Amino acid sequence: MIYDRVCFIGLGLIAGSMALALREAGLAREIVGTARSARTREVALARGLCDRVTATAAEAVDGADLVVLAVPVGAMGAVAAEIGPHLAPGATVTDVGSVKRAVIDAVAPHIPEGVHFIPGHPLAGTEQSGPESGFAALFRNRFCLLIDEGAEAGALDRLTRFWQGIGARVETMEADHHDLVLAVTSHTPHLIAYTMVGVADDLGRVTDSEVIRYSAAGFRDFTRIAASDPVMWRDVFLANKDATLEILGRFTEELFALQRAIRTGDGAQLESYFTRTRAIRRGIVEAGQDTDAPDFGRGAKT
């Protein structure tokens, strides 16, 4: 047992997966949860995500020694303002938001003296959302990044052991660096997927069924990613504006260069570009850094 009482604010994919995994691993004596809608709270209880649910976040954090903020990043500040006065001295507050600097700016002012705030981000998820979508194996062999900006060593060690206990590989990172790395690896790719699916949808000739029926793996994955939660992703782009715009600027420059190569028939440029990108993927796989192993407990992704 690492924590006595763990509290989840927001009971969707990430909180649900954490709750199931920590129950399986026996890392907490009691799990308390809260969500705005009564239906979400009922499903969470019925699925055994929580021992107890409360109607308000203020009630939920009472006596908790770990509080996990698992709401869209745009809602973190309001949640922190609500729970701040009710946090137990010595408690740790963490979050799982996909963006870190904006969340720290929104949450930190509401964390009282004597409470540890250690922002986090598990690099694991799916396009699903809601209290039905969580599963215990989600974090197995996936990275969880913790932001170590002056965190107390004991509290950081405890949260690290908690994430390791539910299968994650924990690393620490600085918040602005996190936001730039994630803009490259996750946020901009999601935007590209949204755009590509939008383009296909705009082509009147391509009916929905044709798009799915004749799509090879690449586009199929785009449609999966573009089915992700609209509110969550709206908030990610608004919260990680600068880094996303920086990467999008570079992306469009490269895209224009490739567009020009196609128009002018410059096959050598296309081939040399694709040769370089192929080497990057092979380098990642050979270095054993491809954590997306198909056998991490859930079977192959659909």
Ligand SMILES: NC(=O)C1=CN([C@@H]2O[C@H](COP(=O)(O)OP(=O)(O)OC[C@H]3O[C@@H](n4cnc5c(N)ncnc54)[C@H](O)[C@@H]3O)[C@@H](O)[C@H]2O)C=CC1
């Ligand atoms: N879905 C994914 O693949 C991943 C998501 N994250 C991050 O985790 C956090 C939670 O995401 P999911 O669990 O996927 O979302 P979800 O949509 O499955 O669950 C979100 C929960 O927050 C509640 N909520 C929404 N708006 C709220 C508000 N304004 N005030 C209070 N509660 C509110 C919802 O009712 C729900 O219980 C987000 O910050 C997201 O950026 C991190 C890694 C992966």
Ligand SMILES: O=C(O)C(=O)Cc1ccc(O)cc1
């Ligand atoms: O479903 C996918 O492919 C994802 O990329 C999941 C995901 C979404 C958001 C995150 O911050 C981390 C992981």
